[in-house]
Amino acid sequence: MTTLHLGVDVGGTNLRFGVFADVECVASYRTEMNLRERCAQAGTAEAAQKLVLEALAGGYHRLREQCPEIASVGVAFPGFVTAEGVLRQSPNIPHLEKFALESALADTLQLPVLLENDANAAAFGEFWALRQQNHAAQSLIYVGLGTGVGGGWIQSGRPWRGEGGAAMEIGHLTVVPGGRRCGCGNQGCLEQYASAQGLISSYLEYTGMNADPKIIAQLAQDGVPGAQRAFQTLAEHLGQALAHVVKVLDCRQIRIGGGLSGAWNCFGAALETSLRDSMIPALRDTVEIAPGNAGDEAGMRGAALLAREVLFD
Ligand SMILES: [Zn+2]
The missing domain is CATH 3.30.420.40 (ATPase, nucleotide binding domain)
Incomplete structure (x- = not known):
């Protein structure tokens, strides 16, 4: 059985x-x-x-x-x-x-x-998908872009929780000093630029209009500048934050999941560029970043x- x-x-x-x-x-x-x-x-x-x-x-x-x-x-x-x-x-x-x-x-x-x-x-779900491809990686960074921005890290084949379960809170890395207010009490956290709400806030800031992420993604694909700029902002801040994380962890695999990862066409290329531009030479081009395999x-x-x-x- x-x-x-x-x-x-x-x-x-x-x-x-x-x-x-x-x-x-x-x-x-x-x-x-x-x-x-x-x-x-x-x-x-x-x-x-x-x-x-x-x-x-x-x-x-x-x-x-x-x-x-x-x-x-x-x-x-x-x-x-x-x-x-x-x-x-x-x-x-x-x-x-x-x-x-x-x-x-x-x-x-x-x-x-x-x-x-x-x-x-x-992160472990995505790590398993790598293992199934007989990939030798022992570590993987996962970022979930949804209502918030969540982070997971697989180290030596197991999730890393930290001392109190709060490791990889990458949504609260400061990416814009003095920037948008965050629910955590700080300002300029990644979550305020790279989550669904962050995307909505950027679009509102650039166009004066409210729209949900699906509409913003459609508009970006149609070439509407305000929508493209909102995704560019998401990609730049996420890429810079992930470059910092990679500089700390020297991890070679990053997978992006969560609802917004479905709009990869709107930000994937800009994210790769931002990550690469923010990296140190020793780590540049070592990292593979891609949308997750396991979906939702x-x-x-x-x-x-x-x-x-x-x-x-
Ligand atoms: Zn925060």
């Missing part, structure tokens, strides 16, 4: 569940749920934790009807995950501080569970495969 591993990608507005046999997704389930609002409404840590556990268990039980032999569960969660599998904090989902989610879910499901930061899980399955797939590898190898 094939052993199956469940991966869950927890987003701010939906939860996605995928059952994997090796790297192939054999069953999946998605539920729309605004966890941010629901946890805020829950009011207390206890109620918010219960809500998250019930949502995760609900998806598991639903898929278990089709796939009774699920052996482990990997959960990709947007927040700081410690080495002990404790969710230290979720910046976007309230009332979940110091939540021992990994052990609580393992108790609830009576299964081995692994909790990982969502960008790290996606990266987090779910990475969580499932990482759980399998960590819990069973």
